[in-house]
Amino acid sequence: MHTRRLVKRSILGSRVYAPSPTGDGAPVTGVVQAVKQENRDVSAVGARRSVYTVLMQDGSLKEFSEDEIAAGFNHTAAKGPLKSSLKQSSSNGASESYKVEGGSLSPETVEEHRMVDCKRIGRDPDTRSVSLLEQKRKVVSSSIDVPHARRSEEEVDMDKVTAAMVLTSLSTSPLVRSPPVKVNEGLSSSWKDNGSTGPFTPSSNSSSGGYWSWSAPSDQSNPSTPSPPLSADSFKPFRVPSLGGVGPGPAGPEDPSLDEQDGSSLLFDEPIPRKRKNSMKVMFKCLWKNCGKVLSTAAGIQRHIRTIHLGRNCDSDCSDGEEDFYYTEIKLNTDSVADGLSSLSPVSPSVLSPPPPPPSPLPSINQLPDSHRPPQSSDTKEPHAGGTTPLSRSAPSALYLIHTDHAYQATAPVSIPSSSSNSAGSASTSFTPTNSSSFSISWQSPPVTFTGSTVSPSKSQGFGEQRSQTIAVLSSPPRATTALSRKVRGEGKKCRKVYGMENRDMWCTACRWKKACQRFTD
DNA sequence: GCTGCCGGGAA
DNA sequence: TTCCCGGCAGC
Incomplete structure (x- = not known):
């Protein structure tokens, strides 16, 4: 469950490459704002399609299918359609597939992989399951640490865009405009x-x-x-x-x-x-x-x-x-x-x-x-x-x-x-x-x-x-x-307090004279 | 109200 | 200069 939630969270806000709206072929980057299911048939692993609502750099929102967008968290190596990215990662083993989830995989896709993993583990009763579980745990924890994938310059730019939008909306808020x-x-x-x-x-x-x-x-x-x-x-x-x-x-x-x-x-x-x-x-x-x-x-x-x-x-x-x-x-x-x-x-x-x-x-x-x-x-x-x-x-x-x-x-x-x-x-x-x-x-x-x-x-x-x-x-x-010029009243003990009135003779001279205590100076 | 201490007066 | 005290002000 934890993993699932993480996955779901990670896909939203992820940066992806999308076909240029102008059709010039140059991919543009955007941030996934929402994911919609085109096909809810869970049983058919390959049949499910997700539509991603992507916030483009120019601030516009566009929808792309899984095939159209590519993971953008690593624009050098991971560039490519989501699906291919997925395949690539699965070929490297179960653990790998989770590592990329934060960057490009859809929640559903990751979920599928997890299910596959579970099946494998279930079928394979031998000791490997233990190590796999262990491995998996590590992978999951590593997936929590998304920041590294969001540190690229472009990522920052996207954040700025998003922030700008938020600020824009906030600027109209009555709170900000309080008289x-x-x-x-x-x-x-x-x-x-x-x-x-x-x-x-x-x-x-x-x-x-x-x-x-x-x-x-x-x-x-x-x-x-x-x-x-x-x-x-x-x-x-x-x-x-x-x-x-x-x-x-x-x-x-x-x-x-x-x-x-x-x-x-x-x-x-x-x-x-x-x-x-x-x-x-x-x-x-x-x-x-x-x-x-x-x-x-x-x-x-x-x-x-x-x-x-x-x-x-x-x-x-x-x-x-x-x-x-x-x-x-x-x-x-x-x-x-x-x-x-x-x-x-x-x-x-x-x-x-x-x-x-x-x-x-x-x-x-x-x-x-x-x-x-x-x-x-x-x-x-x-x-x-x-x-x-x-x-x-x-x-x-x-x-x-x-x-x-x-x-x-x-x-x-x-x-x-x-x-x-x-x-x-x-x-x-x-x-x-x-x-x-x-x-x-x-x-x-x-x-x-x-x-x-x-x-x-x-x-x-x-x-x-x-x-x-x-x-x-x-x-x-x-x-x-x-x-x-009046001396600040001392907070510490004074002769009067220490010795009491009955021992006034033990007081310092100043105290006796009702002057600033010289013995217990603050 | 207690206490610290200043200003000032008396010795 | 020393000693003392009225009175203010902080606590």
Whole structure:
């Protein structure tokens, strides 16, 4: 039974040669998609005929009889009609016949051979039956290993064809086409619900307002984070390139946290707990080549596309819906920015840069100033010529200098003169590193996350630039600084725990003084 | 609520 | 500088 199932499975998907449809005599290759029985008379071994539905290289389906097609798994030696191939193998012994089954034999044919073998064994009671059985077992197991027969280049090509067809069909699937909005909704809601598990998370002081930090690499979410494999894989190709172009990439080999988050926030269906719902602002970005205009309303962007790109002057009533194809919806996190800015301190302003773009998962694009811009109805004013979007202006790329996990770990301190009253927009413009040697970063914040819901056709410029804006310029209020510098609570045993209150005299001095334990340091 | 630890005050 | 404690914040 096992063997039979294997055989049946192996014939489907096998590559075969078939007569050229054009009649020029040159055989073409195809993959067996289905097998039909023309004659079901099992008793007549030679009388049974199978019709093979073969998927040709050009994607068409054709039916061939057994005689017309030949095994293709070995185009050098096994080429020839199925039948001859069969004969050849049977002449080499029972075991041989099974070896080729995966490549070219029809299930029925193989079954026939097995029956023949059984008969032989049955008639021949002598010890050979044992060895035959043994042999057979080996053969069967070897037949399981089909891969070697599928590794040829042509085989790969066929696989590609098949894969392409599958993808084509999938592309029309509602699942794949789920509205971007939903993605973002899930994202934002999860952010709202869980603000501490994400790659970039509000640190302990988030409640005090404006204190954000990038979690350390170890804390960051990693690839193991449950996420829809499909969406992740399918979208990676689109996003990775853009990252490479922009990413300052100073960071370590990997910064899964940011990437993960970004990626998910960008395109994945995965609900990513990072953002507060109310912090998300929906913007619409024109995807027209070299445009990239961002507007706050769908109507606005549609009108923009209709008038600017489609050259239509009539109003919405003359819209044919075509505009929909030329813009995408993006979500901006405005809330966190506001928090961060509100807490700006003139004393210790600092610049935070998001973790560098990691290789794989796409980082989200954080954008600061734009989020604060009033929903501009600036249909009339083009942000930037040459496809630069407002997003790209949000922060100077030069700020993309520092990558630290915590403020106190900042490697490249930069002093930033900024006033606490700065609005987001002004902050980005006024922020200029003036003294690179005399300042420390008090806190980091990825306040704004840009989440593009779709891949822009003009992504060559779009994502790259947008990504570079993953910069937050924020200063930390005294309180936030304090919190950052606060020593992480030790997890190990402390003098108090070890000796107890009754033996307080045995405590280390620090413990006695309610300072950080010096004896049992973590 | 317990505990670790920071900031700050008193000696 | 040493010692102590109020109070914050993580668990």
